[in-house]
Amino acid sequence: MARMSAEARREEIVGIAFRHFAEGGFDGTSTETIARDAGVSQPYLFRLFKTKRGLYEACVDRCFERVEGVFAESVAGTNPVERFATMGHAYGEELLPDRHALLFQMRAYAVADPEIRAYVRSKFLGLRDHVAALAGVAPEETWGFFGDGMLFNVVSMLEVDWVYPE
Numbered sequence: 001m002a003r004m005s006a007e008a009r010r011e012e013i014v015g016i017a018f019r020h021f022a023e024g025g026f027d028g029t030s031t032e033t034i035a036r037d038a039g040v041s042q043p044y045l046f047r048l049f050k051t052k053r054g055l056y057e058a059c060v061d062r063c064f065e066r067v068e069g070v071f072a073e074s075v076a077g078t079n080p081v082e083r084f085a086t087m088g089h090a091y092g093e094e095l096l097p098d099r100h101a102l103l104f105q106m107r108a109y110a111v112a113d114p115e116i117r118a119y120v121r122s123k124f125l126g127l128r129d130h131v132a133a134l135a136g137v138a139p140e141e142t143w144g145f146f147g148d149g150m151l152f153n154v155v156s157m158l159e160v161d162w163v164y165p166e
Helices: 006-024 031-038 044-051 052-075 080-095 100-108 114-135 139-159
Strands: none
Touching: 006 044, 006 100, 006 114, 006 139, 031 044, 031 052, 031 114, 044 052, 044 100, 052 100, 052 114, 080 114, 080 139, 100 139, 114 139
């Protein structure tokens, strides 16, 4: 069997770490467990990511890249007036059902470490700007969109049967 490249192994480990961080958060997840589940040594894990925070930030990147990708793909060829609704629908269809993605996202917003929180904040503000550009509005005009999105996150996480008014 051919050896996996460091980049391929890195991507695989991010996927494994993502699930662990979603379930246990940053503080409740050990790199030893991630390394074991990935079938690598802990020193190799740190060769790829340098620190636990570096691994977590790679997971944060994956989370936000996925959301940005879903939004960008959803609005391709749409009328600008429909873009918030189109992005919201795509989020509900593609991301809300993925419990690990949602758990990770919610935990990332609430992370206690101030340096990681600053990193997550920068990613969130980048997402806000991305959404504003896709919708053709100023960033300040995205409040309602993100407010609805956060409510959808909470309703989904709590498995509340609450029908959105059309």
